[in-house]
Amino acid sequence: MEPQGGSSATLTAIQHHGRRRGRKCCSTALRRSQQSEQVSCELSAGVFLSQYPRILHSPVRHKMTSTTSHMSSCVLDEQNFYRCCCLLLQQSEQLNDGWSWEAVQDSEEGYLRKTTLRSVVINSSTVWDLEGSSSESEPSDQQAQESEQSVPVALDEPDTMEDDTDDDDDEDDGVCAVSKGNSKVLQYEYHIMYSCSYSTPVLYFRASTLQGRSLSLEEVWSSVHPNFRLRLQNSPLNTISLQEHPLLGQPFFMLHPCRTEEFMRPVLLAAQEQHRPVNYVLSWLSVVGPVVGLDVTLRYSQLHPAASISSTESD
């Protein structure tokens, strides 16, 4: 399977994947979305985009865990993961936003991949001076300062946070909410994979300078928007960590999936109540992607609606 063979080859590869496993998931999904005029529901990625800070830190998530009777609909099994990817790829092709499918050789598995250049703004340039010589900078100190600065913002002016988020929704703004400091163009590579342990998608990524030097974990943290950083670093399990890519065996950064089900459940339950079909992977990506600079364009919501993804896992 040639990963670079263009979208039609890509889709064929995934269809093949589905078939080889005795699943007609992708071909069915494709057919449905080709006949999409007949499907009337809207995919509301936009809604999720505007809600993501609230979803991510939802105060109701502990209450939600008690609604176990509805849990079956909040789990993504592998078959549906591939179906969601298939739809996302098709839409990405129309929007020309760069997602492709990478099949792993001699394997039925694979992942969604996208690379992008991103201009990252940092308050202080010290962290980035590692390029030439060994650095005497103290990235952790700098982070601490930044966190302290953003504490009052997060606590006293929650509205400000949402304004920032709205800014981010503008396509070309990137992370320019922080205006002071130097900007640096970085190459990001994102992979979306399925975790069978957590029954969720997982976002892996790596970042490097244009000269090819890989970013360290500290540098990645410092490129995370301060509003997100404060929240993430307070969580018991640091949510960005360096891990082995389960298919490639190389070091990648990973957003840990152990909380994914928690923040996706309200999204899926709401959609279910309103009989709205949801592409799990796309909605999830619109929540977690912006944390590490991967914005999901609102135009996904204006495209063909997604087929409803309902889970079949019963236990």
Added chain:
Amino acid sequence: MADDKDVLRDVWFGRIPTSFTLNQDEVTEREAEPYYLLLPRVSYLTLVTDKVKKHFLKVMRAEDVEEMWFEYEGTPLKWHYPIGVLFDLHASNTVLPWSITVHFKNFPDSDLLHCPSSSVVEAHFMSSIKEADALKHKSQVVNDMQKKDHKQLWMGLQNDKFDQFWAMNRKLMEYPTEEGGFRYIPFRIYQTMSDRPFIQRLFRPVSPEGNVHTLGDLMKEMDPAALPNDGEPKRYQVVIHGIEPLLETPLQWLSEHLSHPDNFLHICESHNPPSPVLSSVYISTPPTTTPPLLLSEDLFIGREG
């Protein structure tokens, strides 16, 4: 539950005699002697090599020292795999002691995870335990534990305290009797000849018809080529903790007794011809309650306690 406490002990106290040699290209002020250690199979390289580092730093200038990493015959060793897995995967046919080369520069960024401190090992270890419990109990047991319970698991491993670790770990090994086992078995299969780091999929300890799944069933499902057809000689070894358990061994029993402290059953599949050490010494105990287990003395070299 875990009745076979001797097996748990033997697994925990498995040691590999190892010699650490400084890479020839490192700049030293005087000749560096090799350093010898008995490495615990169930621990991690970066957790038990403080002494190695100290030893070599004595002959080096501070400005020549970057992050320490290890290599065996050209392969950078991934510290985030348990030591026993690294040995079974890369060095099972080696003459002991296992000869590991130590580096202090040119860290292979594209192959190895950085490990600046033991808190990185702790995060990795706890993350594995959580993932295993997600498979076994939908995370219910590990989420019900308190922070000090998590700490107890970690401190048990870090300080090599078998009783401290197992007093807490046994909770992670429980399951409802009527279900006959965990929800799924946390396992990873490593293949020496594969580009892929490991195979990890969902696999239940009991079939839908109620039959107990064995190690052979798992291997057949994950890698049919691993098992010989009738009459064919064996092409692969299926190795856990340096031994080849019978393929008829129930998977649930293996998961409870031969899992690493991270709660995963790490299975190495190697191409190598069977070594006499591994295939000759068997202790077979096949009563109905306790599944048969093959032991080789090689596994427990340097056994303590």
